[in-house]
Amino acid sequence: MNHFEGPRPLLDRIQQSALVVGGLGACALVVGAIFSAQQFFQSYLFAYMFVLSFAVGSLGILVLHHMVSGRWGFAIQRLIEAAARTIPLMALLFIPILAGLSDVYPWMNQNGMPQGPLMGFKQTYLSVPFFVSRAVLYFVIWTVMAFTLSRWSHMQDQNAGAALTRKMRLLSAPGIIVYVLTMTFAGFDWVMSLEPQWYSSIFGALIIVSQVLSTLALCIIALRLLAAYKPFSGFLKETHFHHLGNLLLTFVVLWAYMQVSQLIIIWSGNLPEENLWYLHRTGTWDYLVVPLVIGHFFIPFFLLLSRRTKRAMARLALVAVFILAMRLADMFWLITPAFHPGEFHIHWLDVAVPISLGGLWLAAFVRNLKGYSLVPLHDPRFEPALERVENAVGAEG
Amino acid sequence: METIEQTAVYEQPQPLIGGKHDYGTITDKISSDVLEKKTPKGLFMAFAVTFSLVMLLLLAVTYLFLKGVGIWGIRIPIAWGFAIVNFVWWIGIGHAGTLISAILLLLHQQWRNSINRFAEAMTLFAVACAGMFPILHLGRPWVFYWIIPMPDTMRLWPNFRSPLVWDVFAVTTYATISLVFWFVGLIPDLATMRDKAAQKWKKIIYGMLAMGWRNSAKHWHRYESAYLLLAGLATPLVVSVHSVVSFDFAVGIVPGWHTTIFPPYFVAGAIYSGFAMVLSLVIPVRKLYHLEDFVTSRHLDYMAKVMLATGLIVAYGYAIETFTAFYSGNRFEHDMMINRMFGPYGPLYWMLILFNIALPQLLWLKKFRQTPWMLFVVSIIVNIGMWLERFVIIVSSLARDFVPSSWAIYIPTKWDWFTFFGTIGFFLTAMILFIRVLPMISIFELRTLLPTSKSNHE
Numbered sequence: 118m119n120h121f122e123g124p125r126p127l128l129d130r131i132q133q134s135a136l137v138v139g140g141l142g143a144c145a146l147v148v149g150a151i152f153s154a155q156q157f158f159q160s161y162l163f164a165y166m167f168v169l170s171f172a173v174g175s176l177g178i179l180v181l182h183h184m185v186s187g188r189w190g191f192a193i194q195r196l197i198e199a200a201a202r203t204i205p206l207m208a209l210l211f212i213p214i215l216a217g218l219s220d221v222y223p224w225m226n227q228n229g230m231p232q233g234p235l236m237g238f239k240q241t242y243l244s245v246p247f248f249v250s251r252a253v254l255y256f257v258i259w260t261v262m263a264f265t266l267s268r269w270s271h272m273q274d275q276n277a278g279a280a281l282t283r284k285m286r287l288l289s290a291p292g293i294i295v296y297v298l299t300m301t302f303a304g305f306d307w308v309m310s311l312e313p314q315w316y317s318s319i320f321g322a323l324i325i326v327s328q329v330l331s332t333l334a335l336c337i338i339a340l341r342l343l344a345a346y347k348p349f350s351g352f353l354k355e356t357h358f359h360h361l362g363n364l365l366l367t368f369v370v371l372w373a374y375m376q377v378s379q380l381i382i383i384w385s386g387n388l389p390e391e392n393l394w395y396l397h398r399t400g401t402w403d404y405l406v407v408p409l410v411i412g413h414f415f416i417p418f419f420l421l422l423s424r425r426t427k428r429a430m431a432r433l434a435l436v437a438v439f440i441l442a443m444r445l446a447d448m449f450w451l452i453t454p455a456f457h458p459g460e461f462h463i464h465w466l467d468v469a470v471p472i473s474l475g476g477l478w479l480a481a482f483v484r485n486l487k488g489y490s491l492v493p494l495h496d497p498r499f500e501p502a503l504e505r506v507e508n509a510v511g512a513e514g
Numbered sequence: 515m516e517t518i519e520q521t522a523v524y525e526q527p528q529p530l531i532g533g534k535h536d537y538g539t540i541t542d543k544i545s546s547d548v549l550e551k552k553t554p555k556g557l558f559m560a561f562a563v564t565f566s567l568v569m570l571l572l573l574a575v576t577y578l579f580l581k582g583v584g585i586w587g588i589r590i591p592i593a594w595g596f597a598i599v600n601f602v603w604w605i606g607i608g609h610a611g612t613l614i615s616a617i618l619l620l621l622h623q624q625w626r627n628s629i630n631r632f633a634e635a636m637t638l639f640a641v642a643c644a645g646m647f648p649i650l651h652l653g654r655p656w657v658f659y660w661i662i663p664m665p666d667t668m669r670l671w672p673n674f675r676s677p678l679v680w681d682v683f684a685v686t687t688y689a690t691i692s693l694v695f696w697f698v699g700l701i702p703d704l705a706t707m708r709d710k711a712a713q714k715w716k717k718i719i720y721g722m723l724a725m726g727w728r729n730s731a732k733h734w735h736r737y738e739s740a741y742l743l744l745a746g747l748a749t750p751l752v753v754s755v756h757s758v759v760s761f762d763f764a765v766g767i768v769p770g771w772h773t774t775i776f777p778p779y780f781v782a783g784a785i786y787s788g789f790a791m792v793l794s795l796v797i798p799v800r801k802l803y804h805l806e807d808f809v810t811s812r813h814l815d816y817m818a819k820v821m822l823a824t825g826l827i828v829a830y831g832y833a834i835e836t837f838t839a840f841y842s843g844n845r846f847e848h849d850m851m852i853n854r855m856f857g858p859y860g861p862l863y864w865m866l867i868l869f870n871i872a873l874p875q876l877l878w879l880k881k882f883r884q885t886p887w888m889l890f891v892v893s894i895i896v897n898i899g900m901w902l903e904r905f906v907i908i909v910s911s912l913a914r915d916f917v918p919s920s921w922a923i924y925i926p927t928k929w930d931w932f933t934f935f936g937t938i939g940f941f942l943t944a945m946i947l948f949i950r951v952l953p954m955i956s957i958f959e960l961r962t963l964l965p966t967s968k969s970n971h972e
Contacts, residue, residue, distance in 0.1 A: 378757065378778070
């Protein structure tokens with residue numbers, strides 16, 4: 118164990134391999150896009166929404182962290198700041214979605230848009246100019262929030278004063294509201310509108326909970342990799358993993374709670390405009406539904422109930438990897454049946470695009486991690502804890 | 515060092531116990547309020563009022579048993595009037611107690627120690643009030659037990675697909691766990707009361723209730739594990755009970771009820787109204803019993819923040835519900851929303867927005883969170899707002915049925931009001947009796963908040 122070395126070589130290695138995978142994948146995607154454009158765009162949307170979770174979910178956790186200031190938050194603050202700063206990259210990667218709008222969204226075509234006397238609102242809401250300007254607005258807001266919070270946090274590293282903590286909190290309080298509202302409508306726009314006749318008011322909340330869950334899992338995996346290196350080796354303790362594990366458990370439960378609530382309400386109402394969504398996602402899609410129920414809820418739920426799992430970082434990281442796999446499957450189930458209602462369908466691009474996008478994103482994320490301290494310095498909410506650890510380490514050594 | 519100066523710039527929170535206190539003074543202050551000091555005059559006056567309301571409740575219920583539910587304003591299609599409005603309102607209020615006692619315990623939020631006993635008692639009495647309404651609404655309340663699934667000679671089973679049956683399970687579980695949790699938490703303090711009491715009969719009563727607590731290490735060990743387990747059991751109840759209540763509405767297809775955001779938004783609303791009620795009670799009692807050292811302005815600040823946060827979730831619920839109604843393009847959803855805003859109950863809707871969403875935004879200002887009387891006013895506003903929310907949801911949706919020929923207007927009768935105010939009287943009477951005979955703040959848990967106590971383990 119390299120207790121006294123920084124994680125730089127490890128980060129370099131991850132960044133390089135991620136970039137190679139992402140780059141090679143991108144070449145494969147070009148081939149795929151040429152031969153089956155429609156399939157490419159459909160797979161792309163699914164992969165994009167999965168990767169976006171980490172960027173925007175990090176922003177959500179960041180504003181929450183500045184409000185509640187828990188110890189777990191300081192352990193991952195620099196990770197989520199780095200991830201949130203990938204939002205401009207995600208904005209760039211949104212361009213292919215705009216290019217493929219008509220291959221993906223049925224409301225782009227005359228006969229895909231629901232017609233009727235009261236559909237005027239929906240027809241305006243789901244019109245290209247409005248759709249695009251909303252997307253621009255979301256990305257501008259997210260970018261400004263992510264970069265402002267990151268900048269203040271880095272300024273504080275230069276010992277620029279505790280007043281910055283106050284500023285970060287002042288921005289984060291309305292920031293939570295803005296994040297929740299923008300992500301809700303982004304979820305409506307980009308995922309819910311895949312089936313334009315369908316609507317579910319919990320859908321935005323479900324997307325947000327899923328995002329936060331994905332991000333927490335990623336942070337746990339990253340911390341596990343970095344734990345042996347400075348500065349984490351100095352202060353990371355079982356309690357940090359315990360708290361993060363509890364959060365992971367909470368969001369696993371919240372995800373199940375929202376899914377089940379939506380299902381119970383739509384199932385008992387049994388209205389044709391609502392239950393179609395479930396009919397599209399069952400049939401041979403049951404091959405995915407059953408593993409999701411077991412793997413996305415029951416397995417992690419029971420594993421994470423145990424204190425031992427949460428306090429052992431290697432074991433917790435394994436659970437997190439498993440949850441990420443389930444998140445990918447859940448996103449696939451949420452999106453792909455819109456194109457293949459009731460019949461299970463998977464294409465090689467559904468595997469290639471997530472790998473490629475994930476590689477590119479990971480490279481950008483790791484690049485953002487480098488260059489700054491991996492824990493925030495001089496934050497009065499965190500500093501006492503850090504100093505105590507340093508003293509203790511000094512006394513030992 | 516520069517750092518130290520800068521740390522000072524950032525406001526450090528005040529201690530959770532004000533004044534100069536040690537283990538002894540805390541015990542003396544809380545136990546003597548019950549055992550030795552004279553009951554404050556204000557408490558007697560309040561009791562006179564609330565007990566009269568209990569008599570009013572008895573009158574209303576007796577007349578109801580004689581005449582039937584026809585004395586209320588309910589009429590088809592508005593079969594769910596005040597009874598269900600008040601049921602949901604009361605059950606929501608109870609949620610703050612469970613959140614404070616269970617979830618905040620698991621989250622290591624030490625400040626809860628000053629208010630958990632009080633809030634748990636409030637939960638119990640609120641659930642008792644809530645439980646009355648569906649039973650009174652049954653028409654034949656004396657056979658209410660038919661809804662409990664048990665083998666009988668008539669082979670009658672309740673319909674398990676109905677959330678009204680889930681409600682029975684949810685609420686009875688909730689009442690049981692809350693009672694046990696509250697009582698287990700009381701045991702060490704009951705032993706303190708037994709030891710402090712001067713008169714023999716008091717010693718006997720408190721002694722019996724203390725169940726032989728001798729303060730031994732073994733007792734404490736068992737107590738701690740039991741309490742933690744109960745907290746774990748109570749935690750899902752914070753979410754499940756009001757989710758089931760929301761299913762009472764959402765699983766049907768009545769426009770305005772049938773929307774998927776209902777479960778989380780009902781839960782947030784429950785906690786919102788619960789904290790409002792805790793504040794509405796704690797602020798006057800704190801003043802009456804001079805408890806400012808134990809329930810500090812920092813406590814008020816935290817509770818106000820929880821209220822603000824949950825209030826914003828409720829606002830999110832309203833916003834998304836409205837958006838979905840228009841986005842859906844569904845005739846019934848669309849017309850329901852227009853009717854809710856501009857129909858016969860429109861003014862109540864806008865009052866609800868004012869009380870539940872607009873005015874509570876004052877809590878963004880520290881002044882409103884920490885000045886007791888201002889916070890008290892806001893908490894009363896939220897209590898009214900949350901009651902209006904239930905009224906608007908239930909009545910305005912039912913009054914405009916699918917078939918225009920059956921539309922009607924619901925106007926509560928005096929018996930509706932008598933029953934409602936009667937339960938408020940019952941609730942407050944029970945609270946007054948509670949603070950008169952039991953330690954209203956957990957003595958031993960409060961002691962752990964002292965700086966000298968190092969129980970703040972990680």
